[in-house]
Amino acid sequence: MDILSIRALLRTKSIYDIPLRVTYYARVSSDTDEQLNSLDNQIAYYENFIKKNKAWTFVPGYVDEGLSGISTKKRKRFNEMVADAEEGKFDLIITKEISRFARNTLDSLQYTRELLGKGVGVFFQNDNINTLDEDAELRLTIMSSIAQNESRMTSDRVKWGQKRCMERG
Numbered sequence: 001m002d003i004l005s006i007r008a009l010l011r012t013k014s015i016y017d018i019p020l021r022v023t024y025y026a027r028v029s030s031d032t033d034e035q036l037n038s039l040d041n042q043i044a045y046y047e048n049f050i051k052k053n054k055a056w057t058f059v060p061g062y063v064d065e066g067l068s069g070i071s072t073k074k075r076k077r078f079n080e081m082v083a084d085a086e087e088g089k090f091d092l093i094i095t096k097e098i099s100r101f102a103r104n105t106l107d108s109l110q111y112t113r114e115l116l117g118k119g120v121g122v123f124f125q126n127d128n129i130n131t132l133d134e135d136a137e138l139r140l141t142i143m144s145s146i147a148q149n150e151s152r153m154t155s156d157r158v159k160w161g162q163k164r165c166m167e168r169g
Contacts (some may be wrong), residue, residue: 001019001091006091010133019057023059024062025061026042027065041167063079091121092123092132096125099150112137154164
């Protein structure tokens, strides 16, 4: 189904009522036990969530483990997902939040625009942003900027802590 048809349907229906082929993207930035448990929970949640929706057709998801969201270059499964979108394998990607998709505002916008150009929307569930909505890009830009700044602040805190540890020997 093309983007214009989906947007027309969204004026009267929920995304959950539109027949779509749906996949998910999950990522954690480290391979600690706690993070891997979070990843397992994300996978189980999204597989169940998609499969229980009668209007949707489940498409197996894409998972990157122990990789930063700052850049997409090393995220093999993310890049496979984008390539599969080009091949028309699904209509919608669900992900937990913008920071799971990308922590870089330019990447968030570039990839969501690229995916839309291929007829694929991205639904950032916790942020309640669905790129199939006509007003999504403004909200995505704001939230992506916040995610990028959060990543920068975390990096600054870690560097400050390391510097203080070195100063103390």
